[in-house]
Structure formats: structure tokens, C-alpha cells
Amino acid sequence: MKWLLRFYRSSVGKKILMAVTGLVWVVFVIEHMAGNLLALKSPEAINRYAAFLKTSDEVLWTFRIGLFVALVVHVDSMVKLTALNWTSRPARYAKVSYQAASPAARTMRWGGVFLLLWLVYHILHFTTGHLHPDFSHTDVFNNVSVAFQSGGKVASYAAAMVALAFHLYHGVWSMFQTAGANHPHVEKPRRWLATAIAILIPVGFLTVPFAIFFGIIG
Amino acid sequence: MNLTLHVWRQAGPSEAGRLVTYDAPDVSPEMSFLEMLDVVNERLIERGQEPIAFDHDCREGICGSCSLVINGVPHGPRRGTATCQLHMRTFSDGDHIWIEPFRARAFPIVRDLIVDRSAFDRIIQTGGFIGVSTGSAPDANAIPIPKAVADRSMDAAACIGCGACVAACPNASAMLFTAAKISHLGLLPQGRPERTKRALAMVQRMDLEHFGGCTNYGECHTACPKEIPLETIALLNRDYLKASLVSRD
Ligand code: HEM
Ligand code: FES
Numbered sequence: 083m084k085w086l087l088r089f090y091r092s093s094v095g096k097k098i099l100m101a102v103t104g105l106v107w108v109v110f111v112i113e114h115m116a117g118n119l120l121a122l123k124s125p126e127a128i129n130r131y132a133a134f135l136k137t138s139d140e141v142l143w144t145f146r147i148g149l150f151v152a153l154v155v156h157v158d159s160m161v162k163l164t165a166l167n168w169t170s171r172p173a174r175y176a177k178v179s180y181q182a183a184s185p186a187a188r189t190m191r192w193g194g195v196f197l198l199l200w201l202v203y204h205i206l207h208f209t210t211g212h213l214h215p216d217f218s219h220t221d222v223f224n225n226v227s228v229a230f231q232s233g234g235k236v237a238s239y240a241a242a243m244v245a246l247a248f249h250l251y252h253g254v255w256s257m258f259q260t261a262g263a264n265h266p267h268v269e270k271p272r273r274w275l276a277t278a279i280a281i282l283i284p285v286g287f288l289t290v291p292f293a294i295f296f297g298i299i300g
Numbered sequence: 301m302n303l304t305l306h307v308w309r310q311a312g313p314s315e316a317g318r319l320v321t322y323d324a325p326d327v328s329p330e331m332s333f334l335e336m337l338d339v340v341n342e343r344l345i346e347r348g349q350e351p352i353a354f355d356h357d358c359r360e361g362i363c364g365s366c367s368l369v370i371n372g373v374p375h376g377p378r379r380g381t382a383t384c385q386l387h388m389r390t391f392s393d394g395d396h397i398w399i400e401p402f403r404a405r406a407f408p409i410v411r412d413l414i415v416d417r418s419a420f421d422r423i424i425q426t427g428g429f430i431g432v433s434t435g436s437a438p439d440a441n442a443i444p445i446p447k448a449v450a451d452r453s454m455d456a457a458a459c460i461g462c463g464a465c466v467a468a469c470p471n472a473s474a475m476l477f478t479a480a481k482i483s484h485l486g487l488l489p490q491g492r493p494e495r496t497k498r499a500l501a502m503v504q505r506m507d508l509e510h511f512g513g514c515t516n517y518g519e520c521h522t523a524c525p526k527e528i529p530l531e532t533i534a535l536l537n538r539d540y541l542k543a544s545l546v547s548r549d
Binding site: 085088089091092093094095096097098163166167169170171172173174175176177178179180181182183187188190252255256258259260261262263264265269 | 306308319369371372373398400403404405406468470471472473500503504506507510511512513514515516517518519521522523530531533534535536537538539540541544545547
């Protein structure tokens with residue numbers, strides 16, 4: 083286990099852990115978004131899908147714990163690397179001029195913190211129902227269609243999806259570099275892939291809230 | 301041209317520093333940036349003031365001694381150019397130019413614009429070498445190396461170790477420097493035997509020197525006077541991951 087500790091203690095090792103755990107969440111987020119789109123088909127379709135996810139407690143909790151552990155590792159590395167990075171240049175420049183860093187790259191930390199806080203809210207809203215006025219554990223469609231009558235709720239979810247878009251635009255591209263894949267073969271595709279994911283996932287997620295708000299489904 | 305310079309002055313490592321404004325009149329566009337500073341210094345000396353201390357040696361872009369963050373960019377605005385090779389024609393009459401030292405916790409200021417970059421030497425000492433048998437020179441081309449591999453190694457070997465990557469990185473990370481050395485040596489058969497040890501040792505030293513981590517901003521590559529490719533950092537990451545898994549130390 084000494085090797086694992088050395089890996090974890092190094093800046094490069096922690097960054098690789100961020101890439102791997104980030105990928106776990108990217109896969110989850112794609113699956114989650116695709117599942118949500120069933121709400122466009124019919125209330126029964128999404129409710130049946132939600133019931134399917136809960137068929138087995140063992141499987142459900144395996145996935146939940148897996149995602150939770152991945153998030154803890156991701157955030158733990160982020161906190162430690164951020165502490166390292168913020169103390170590596172104690173004196174600032176009078177004149178700062180970014181030449182290459184994209185707005186997405188520069189908002190990874192605060193955007194990530196926002197996503198984390200929003201995630202807590204999101205779970206209390208739609209998973210446990212604590213922050214939902216009319217929550218049902220079986221009628222998922224009812225939960226969303228009640229929630230997204232409110233413009234404020236739609237705006238909150240839209241803000242989170244903008245943050246997700248930024249995070250993925252840099253994160254997915256960066257992931258390849260961190261994992262060591264930067265062959266000329268992947269150089270262009272990884273930019274396209276990151277752009278596509280950063281657009282398609284948030285747009286996919288937002289179609290349901292907007293469709294409900296504008297009365298297209300509901 | 302007439303320029304106004306805002307230069308970081310600091311009498312010693314633990315002295316407080318500040319930006320001081322100087323006029324630089326009659327600057328010729330043919331001068332290099334360092335020649336312009338030489339002229340400013342001549343005038344300061346004539347007036348009995350301390351000249352501005354800055355690092356330089358070859359003045360032909362190969363030694364890695366010169367530094368300076370010029371208007372927020374290490375080595376100034378011209379891509380792929382070290383400060384000593386930057387010419388005043390890059391600037392316009394009436395410009396204000398901010399001149400600051402490379403800033404990083406691992407590069408403490410010695411005086412004015414001079415910083416101590418020996419942290420890089422210590423990274424090199426842990427792994428920036430290969431084992432060779434001494435004696436007569438080996439036959440040229442005794443070890444076949446594909447041209448494409450030699451080219452990639454050579455691109456990385458162009459690193460002059462100036463530290464602009466650290467100065468440019470918002471995290472003051474030394475990844476591009478370390479990656480250049482790891483790529484330059486690890487890609488060639490002569491550097492293979494130490495490849496695993498090298499990755500572990502150099503990354504460990506980099507962290508011990510308190511350089512920051514890489515967030516793939518890409519600022520290092522843009523500032524690099526030798527335009528070391530970002531691809532080298534991917535190779536470092538891959539070598540480090542592999543070394544962590546296979547090393548028996
Ligand atoms: C919705 C869940 C999330 C997903 C899908 C996700 C995805 C990713 C991915 C793929 C990376 C790239 C790793 C690399 O650079 O190689 C990454 C990096 C990062 N993430 Fe996340 N992440 C999520 C949540 C968070 C949270 C909650 C935080 C902070 C509290 C965070 C902070 C960061 C930071 C600081 C980086 C490093 C960025 C860089 O390379 O500059 N992420 N994330
Ligand atoms: S003085 Fe040698 S590289 Fe600039």
C-alpha cells in the first residue's frame with residue numbers, strides 16, 4: 083500500500099484521481115440525463131424507469147456509494163491541490179495577462195464548489211423530498227411537474243447546468259491530458275468531445291424543466 | 301521611442317519591494333529588451349542610483365538565464381522568444397511597460413528582477429540524467445532510433461530551463477519543465493533504464509520544492525520561449541502513473 087500512499091500524496095497522483103473520479107461522474111451524468119428525457123415520452127415512462135432503478139436496494143446503494151466515494155475523492159483532491167496551488171505563488175503580479183487559460187479552466191474551482199452545493203440542494207429537492215412541497219416517492223413525474231411550474235426553480239436548475247457546461251468543457255478535455263493521452267490522434271477529437279458533452283448534457287437536462295414551464299408537457 | 305517603465309525594485313530577499321517608475325527616452329527599435337535596460341541602468345549609475353538587477357548571460361536565447369515578466373507575460377509578448385531576443389520594435393512610442401520578476405514560492409527573489417531558480421537544478425539532480433559507461437566515445441548510430449522519436453525527444457530537449465512556465469502558470473507549477481526533461485530522456489533508448497525511477501523522483505522533488513499542480517491551463521506552453529509542447533505533460537502523467545504501478549521501490 084506504500085505505493086498507493088505515495089501516489090496519493092503526489093500532485094500528479096491526486097490530479098489523476100480527479101480525472102478518474104471526474105470520468106465516473108461524467109458517465110453518471112450522461113446516463114441520468116438520458117433517463118430524464120423519458121419524461122418527454124410520457125409520465126408512465128419516467129415513473130417506470132424510476133421504479134426500475136429502485137428494483138434492488140443492493141444495486142441502488144452500490145451505485146450511490148460508488149458515486150459518493152468518487153465525489154469525496156474528487157473534492158478531497160481538489161481541496162488539497164487548491165491549497166497547494168494557492169500557496170505556490172505567495173506574491174501576486176501587478177499585471178496579469180492570461181494568454182491561454184479559458185474562462186472554463188479558470189472557473190473549475192468555484193464552479194465546482196457551486197456544483198457541490200447545488201448537488202446537496204438537488205438531492206434534498208428530488209431524492210429525499212425534504213425541500214419539495216408535494217413530494218411522492220413513486221410519482222417522479224408529479225415531482226418534476228410541480229417543481230417546474232416555478233420560474234425560480236427553472237432558473238436555479240439552469241444556473242447549475244451552465245456551471246456544469248463550463249466544468250465539463252474544461253474537465254473532459256483536461257481528463258485526457260491528465261490520464262496521459264495526448265497523442266495527435268486524440269488532440270482534436272478530445273476538444274470536440276468535450277465541447278459536445280458540455281453542450282449536449284446541460285441542454286438535455288434542461289429540456290424537461292423548460293418543457294414543463296412552457297406547458298409543452300405536464 | 302519614449303517609454304515609461306514600471307519596474308519591481310527589491311533590495312534583498314527579505315526586503316520589501318515595490319514598483320518604481322522610470323522614464324526611458326530615446327529607445328531605439330533595434331535594441332533588445334535587455335539592451336534597453338542596460339541604457340536605463342547607465343543613466344541610473346550616472347545619477348548615482350542603484351542599477352536595476354536582472355539575470356542574463358548568452359543573450360542569444362540559448363542559456364535560459366534571462367527572465368522578466370513583461371506586461372504580465374514571461375519573456376514578453378512575442379511567442380517563442382526569450383527576453384534577450386525580444387526587440388523594442390515590438391513596443392510602440394509612449395507605451396507603459398510593467399517589468400516584474402518571475403514569481404513563485406519556489407523561486408525566491410534575490411534582488412530586483414533576479415530570482416533563485418536552483419529548485420530546477422534540484423529537480424534535475426534527482427532524475428535528469430542517464431547512466432553511461434565512460435571510456436571512448438560510442439559509435440554513432442550504434443543504437444537505432446526512429447526519426448520521429450528522435451524529433452520528439454529533440455523538441456523536448458529544446459527546454460533551456462528558464463522557468464517561464466512556472467512564472468506563467470497561475471499555480472506556479474513546474475510541470476512543463478519537468479515534463480520536458482522526462483520526455484527528452486525517456487523517449488530515447490539511452491534514457492529508458494532510469495525511466496521509472498526518474499518519473500517518481502522528479503515529481504517527488506517538484507512537490508517538495510512547493511511548485512503547484514497542473515490544471516491544464518496551457519499558460520506554460522504559450523509563455524515558453526522554446527514552445528515545449530503540452531503533449532510532454534501528458535507523457536509525464538503517463539510515466540508517473542505507470543511508474544507508480546510497476547515500481548518495486
Ligand atoms: C457533477 C459532478 C462533477 C463532474 C461530472 C466533474 C467532472 C470533472 C472532470 C472530468 C474533471 C477533469 C479532471 C482532469 O482535469 O483531468 C474535473 C476536474 C475538476 N473538478 Fe470536477 N466534476 C464534478 C464535480 C466537482 C465538484 C463538486 C468540484 C468542487 C467542489 C469539482 C472541482 C474540480 C476541479 C477543481 C477540477 C480540476 C480542474 C482543472 O483541471 O483545472 N468538480 N471534474
Ligand atoms: S540570456 Fe541566455 S537565453 Fe536569454
